[in-house]
Amino acid sequence: MRILKYILFSLLGVIFCSCQEVLDFDPGEINPYPVLISKPDSGDSVVCVYISRSRFFLDEDNYPSAIGDASVTLDVNGNTYVGVFDNNPASQNYNKYVFSVVPQPGDSMRVSAVVPGFDHTVSAATKMPVMPQVEVTDFVIDTNDCYFREWDSTWVRENYYYRIKFRIRSTLPKQFFSVMASMSNVLDENDTANFSWDTNEASFTYIFFECNDPVVNTSDIENLIDGEASSSFYGDNMAFSNEMFQSGEHEFTIEFSQWAGDSYGYNKLDYSKIPVRLFVRSLSRDLYLYTMTTQRQSEADIFFSEPVQVHCNIDGGIGIFGASSLRKLSLPAPRFEHFNHNNSDNYYYKKKKK
Amino acid sequence: MQSDMLFYRKFLILITMLVLFLSASAQNHTISGTIRAKTSGETLISATVYDVLSGKGALTNAQGRYSLTIPEGQVILRVSYVGYATYYDTFQLDANKEVNVSLESSSQLKTVTISADRISSHKSSQMSAIDIPVENIKSVPVLFGETDVLKALQLLPGVQSGTEGMSGIYVRGGGPDQNLFLLDGVPLYNVNHLGGFFSAFNADAIKNVTLYKGSFPAHFGGRLSSVLDITTNDGNDKKLHGNASIGVIAAKVNLEGPLWKDKTTFNVSYRRTYFDLLMQPMIMAMGAAVSEGEGRTNFGYYFYDLNAKVTHRFSNRSRLIGSWYSGDDRIYAKVKFNGYGQWDESMKLGYNWGNLVGSLRWNYELTPKIFMNVTGAFTRYRNDINMTIEENYFGDGTSSFYSAEMFYKSGIRDITAKVDFDYQPNPDHTVKFGAAMVHHIFQPDVTGNKMEEDDGTNHVVFDTVLGQSIVHANEMTMFIEDDWTISDAFKINAGVNVTGFAVQSKFYPSLQPRLSGRWMLSEDLSFKAGYSFMTQYMHQLSNSSISLPTDLWVPVTARIEPMYAHQVAAGVFYNWSGIAELSAEGYYKRMNNMIEYKDGASFFGSSEGWEDKVCMGDGWSYGLELLAQRTVGDITGWIGYTWSRTMRQFDREGQTINEGKPFPAKYDRRHDLSIMVSYKPNKEFDCSAAWVFSSGNVATLAMQEFVDNEGVGVVSYVENRNNFRMPPYHRLDVGVNFHKQKKHGVRTWSLSVYNLYNRKNPFMVYKSYGHHYYYNGQHYPSALMKVSLFPIIPSVSYSFKF
Structure with a gap:
């Protein structure tokens, strides 16, 4: 019986030993x-x-x-x-x-x-690709919401909803584009936006914006995975091809919101004085593919998807040599009505009125 | 549409002409009947019926019926079937005659492995097909001792397993969704339990298993790579029999017998895992302890299979068969908590996925030469999740209520009507023809949410259903094939399968020719060759190596076209003195319109926009399969070896993978070797061992990284898809069975050990930041980790057969 017990314990020890170990392979083969x-x-x-x-x-x-x-x-x-x-x-x-x-x-x-x-x-x-043909067709700001702290009557923050429409026109059968938006987060002593086009400046701030355009969504794998109707974009990552609109022209709508008026003094900007800057780039095909694949790689699920092959175009090496032509558009904030909280059915505001 | 009508009209004219031609050549008398096992009354499939004097013979069909038309005169009829004593009858044939035979089980013959004596497999015109008697499946030692049809098949050449321990099969370079699993002629969509570790086929309910890897007969269609045709037992028509067993994972019971002696039989098998039942007391005690006696907890997982079959024989010419299969995996959880009289909350979760198959079949012998089979069937795969949460607060004089309900549903349903005929106008021709209509109902995925909240002042209700609408599709099939003995040396099987698939206002027709032939080079040596064209109208969306219940079946669409494959195969087959069979087969298969996921895409059970997540491309596979099997004696078994290469290429505009260059398929393995040995010296003891070796799976690894300092950061560089090959896979499984005759039956203790020498085979590899790697004195701060699933696993089971 003692021998049987030893055998049993040895067997159990082997069974429950770690099922994970370092894989031995020769890295010298990889240059x-x-x-x-x-x-x-x-x-x-x-x-x-x-x-x-x-x-x-x-x-x-x-x-x-x-x-x-x-x-x-x-x-x-x-x-x-x-x-x-x-x-x-x-x-x-x-x-x-x-x-x-x-x-x-x-x-x-x-x-x-x-x-x-x-x-x-x-x-x-x-x-170098040709300059993109871009026309802004609509820009509105709406304020229909505000947020109150429950425990006092201080008006805390007002919400600004931005909606920008712009039209991109193809000039070649195959073109590739990217769009990004930015705003200043600093007002100078004259209460005006101290804004730079230079992305290295402290006052330059990218905007997260939403776009539910299928032209963009169909090339956005992460959005497809989630099955959502719209997707958030940041920096240059709203990239698309004019093949998606048959090499013609297409109107895009991007939306985002900004909170303002925090009573703690943070982000007290008056957004009615801050313009939105739109950066529309025309990309070379290689740069477009590189941008798309690097984005997908950073967003891909590790275990349930194939690793993404990043597009490279370097003979005898890896990396990217791709060009872009940039059109910058400065959009002054349009006139808008500030939020009228007396007419609000805001839940917390109603509570406050009680 | 007009061209489609013309297409089908031409096909019908062709069939009519062929039937008339064959009928005209039939001038003799016909012997027909049913071959059964004497002890059980079970019909025997592919038994040989042979007239010694004329040298003509026939095989019984799937219902055990045969038809043999030979010249008038003296007949010496020989009926044989593996494991049964050969039956002889001599009579004068001067009119059509019915001869029903019940064969006695032979104790002289030892257990015979794959393929039977039949008309020995080297003489058949069929190639790339393997019959496996269920007794052989039961003798293969497997994981947790749970007999598994698919894992037994994985030991055969040309059939590869997916990852460690999984039941999925990959046949000649095809994907796991390219296999047609037929249970009594009705397709089964999800054949796995517990994420693929066990198959849905309960060996106790099975009579016969045939796997076709190529040279498909024309009566099969719908998948590119294989057909697994499984027939279940009809049930003993003499007396009640049964068997019960309990193993490490599951308990099983099987009962069969006559409902009406010699007329109606039944066969019922049930299998269920019981781990959740054993754990219940512990789970409930833990739940009570955690909640300090204020709550109850109950959760678990199990799967079950229920096979039932009732066969009624109106006469020897007419039978009605009703068969049923339901098998589900279920996860359940119930949590209830009483908050010290102040509040209570409860949560209920039910997650069910599995198949349901029901069929009603009528076999009728129209004439001694024509046998008809009419089938109506329903098959369903569903994947349902239901979860409800309820909270009630009533402590401080006020009361509030919150409830939430969520459901997710996906699945596929088929309604099938089919009629097929076996026609044997003379001994040189065996003709099969028929037609089928399948109505598919795809429900890709639907999610519902319902929420209700009442805090005493506000009452909020939210109710929404999101998801894809149901897709209806119709699949029509017509087929005709003739197994034609041209001479003693030459035999061919020629046929055509014509299908059409209507979906989303789109119609896809397909004409699929099939041809295989045999040339007897000598009495024991034959050469065979075959060609088949197959079309497949549905895809399974899955991108993990584990079979998940969320893997969805979707139809072809206006954008995603049907897959199709051309396959040619040729080989030599040698029967060595009736005790062993040797074969060497080579094949080449070209597959088109295959789908593969785009880089970075995955599904997680959502089919939303799935067409945008996949690329369409092509694949090809070629290989050599060697099989040597000993079929009689104390020691039986086989050695199977496959050398193969399987590639994929996705180079269509806008749908490229790997920059359009060819890459190895996920389960491309150069070498695959399996050795199965079974030793049965007497009735009290038998043992078996199986050793498998295969080249490692491939995986995609980014071996290099570079820095893009212009806003991107570190980028992983993948040179090619599936660029890394994992270490080879090998393991040894052994099993022993001890049988003992008891007063009321035979009891069997079975012991088996999976992965005897504890080989840590790779299931997956990943990069780990927490481990260090040293190689040739070089230190790396990260390491590539290998995850293995199953170390050495012993198991034991007990069964009693009466």
Whole structure:
């Protein structure tokens, strides 16, 4: 019986031992790639290229730093430019190769790089897309709600609902676009918006906005997963193709809301004085695919979906060399009526009146 | 539509001409009848009926009926079936004659494995098909000792398992939704229990299992890759028999017998897992302890299968069969809490998913040469969730009430009407023809929410139902096939299956030719080749390796076209002195309009906009399958080996995966080897062992990462889909059975061990930030982790058969 007991306990020990272990495989078979990242914009003053190398996916301590001793050239419409590595930490183009050329819509560009540690040339080509044709057709602000604290009679916050309609017109059979919106979150001493187009400025704030347009939704995998009618966008991630509207024109509606008037002094902005800035970009096909796939990768479910293959267009390496042409639109806030809380059927307000 | 009508009219003319031609050639007398087992009265499928003098023979059909038309004169009739003593009868044939035979079980013959003696499989015109007697299925040692048809099939060449422990089968490079599972001729949509660890087929209820991997006869259609045809027992027509068993996971009971002797029989089998029942006292005690005696808790999971069949024989020429199957997985939970006289709350959850199949079939022999089979059937798969919450507050002189109810429903229902005929005009032709009409009702998914709240001053009611509308579709099928013995050496099976699928104002017709042939190179050696074209009108949305109840069946649409496949196969078959069979088969299969999920897409049971989440593309698979099986003696078994390659390519405009380049399919495995050995020295003891080895599954891993410092951050780079192959899979299972004759029957103790040497086979791999990896002196702060599901698992079961 004792032997039987030992056998039984040994068996149970084996059964309940961990069912998870480190998988042994040879990482030496996996070699790094040279990486080239460049997204020249027609609004930029110069073209910049970031060169680095990829890292083995388990080697997370090894943050791939920029490679500063590569030989990088840029060909624009047949004119060759040599990149100069910017190693000034204070510079906006720090760790990038800078080319003293301002790209224009329609320019053909080709970048080539000889990267130390790799025995082949890395290259890619792109073309500056034409400027997007955009027209704002409607912009309204509505205030139909406010929020009260239950425990006192202080009016706390007013809610502003924004709705912007704009029309994009195709000028080519295949075009790719992205849209983003921003507002200032700072008013100066004259109580006016201190706004910059520069995304690096502190007063520049992206807006989360909603769009329930199927032209956008059908390319938004995450939205499809949830099966929701609309989707939130932030930054450049409202990207779409004109194939979705048969290469014609299409009117989009984006909506968002802003709270204002917090009694604690936070966000006391008067939004009637702050314009909305709309950024509409025309993207090269490669940049569009790269934008879409990097978005999907960040949103994809880990266990129940296939990993997303990010689109790259670099011969002899990985990364992206894609161009965009940016149209900026500044939309002053239209006149609107402030919320009339005396007529409100707001639940908390009614409670307060009692 | 006019062209469709013309298409069907031409097909009907073709059938009529063929029937007239065959009838004209029939001038002899016909012997017909039913072959049964003497002890049980059970009809025997594919028994051989052979006239020794003329050298002509026939096989019994799925109802045990045969028809043999031979010249007038002396007849020496031989009837044989594996495991039964051969029957001889000599008589003078001068008119049509009915000969019904009851074969006696032979104690001389030892258990025979796959494929029977029949007209030995190397002589049949059918290839790429395997018959498995249910006794062999029961002898295969399996996980938790629970006999499983699908896991036995996984040991055969050309059939691959999905992931560890799962019942899903992948046949010749096809997906799991490309298999047609027929239970008494009626399709079953979800054949899994407990996420795929067990199949829905209770071996106690099964009489015969046939798997077709290719060269499909024309009477089958609707799926690209395989047909699993399962026939259940009719029931003993002499006396009441039964058997009961209890194992680690489930308990089973089976009863069969006559309701009206020699006329009406029944067979009922029930299986249920019982773990939840054992846990009930503990769960309730824990619930009471946690709630300090103020509440009650009850939850659990179980699955069950109920098979029932009633067969009534009006005469030897007429039978009516009613069969029923219902099998569900159920998760239930009830929580009730009394809040010290101040409030109470309760929650009830019910989650049910499973199949229900009912059919009524009438077999009637119109003439000794024509046998008719009329079937009406209903099949349903449902996946329902119901949850209710109620809260009542009544403590401080006021009262309030809150209730919420949520439901989710999805499923598919089929109503089928079918008629088919077996026509044997002469011994050289066996013709099958028929037609079927199936009305499909797809309910992709519907969610309902109802909420009611009353706080004494306000009364709020919210009631909404969201989801996709029901989709109706009609599928029509006509078929004709002829198993034609051209000469002693040549035999072919030629046929055509014509289908049409009407959905969303769209009609998809399909004409699917089938052809297979056999050439006897010698008495023991044959060469076979076959071609089949198959069309499939529905897809299953699933993107995990586990079979989830939320996997949805959806029809083809105006955008998503039907899948179709061309398959050619050829092989040599050798019967080695009647004791072993050897075969080598090669195949090539091309599949079109397959669907695969876009990168990053998943479903979680929502079919909303599913057409936008998938890409359509193509696939191909080719391979070589070797099988050696010993069929008689104390030691029986088989060695099966498959070398195969399965690829996918999605390169259509706007629907590319892997940048349009070909990539290996999820279950592409180069090598697949299985060895099954069974030893039965006497009636008291038998044992078996099965060893499997296969190349590892593939997975998609981003092996490189790079930094995009322009607003994106770290990007994972996937070079190719399914670029990483996991370590090989192998394990050894063993089982022993001890039988003992008791006063009222035979009791059996069964012991089995799954994964005897505790191989940690990979179920999945993932990157872990919490582990470190060292390789050749190099340290990495993350590691690739391998998750295994089943270590060594012993099990025991007890059964009693009377």
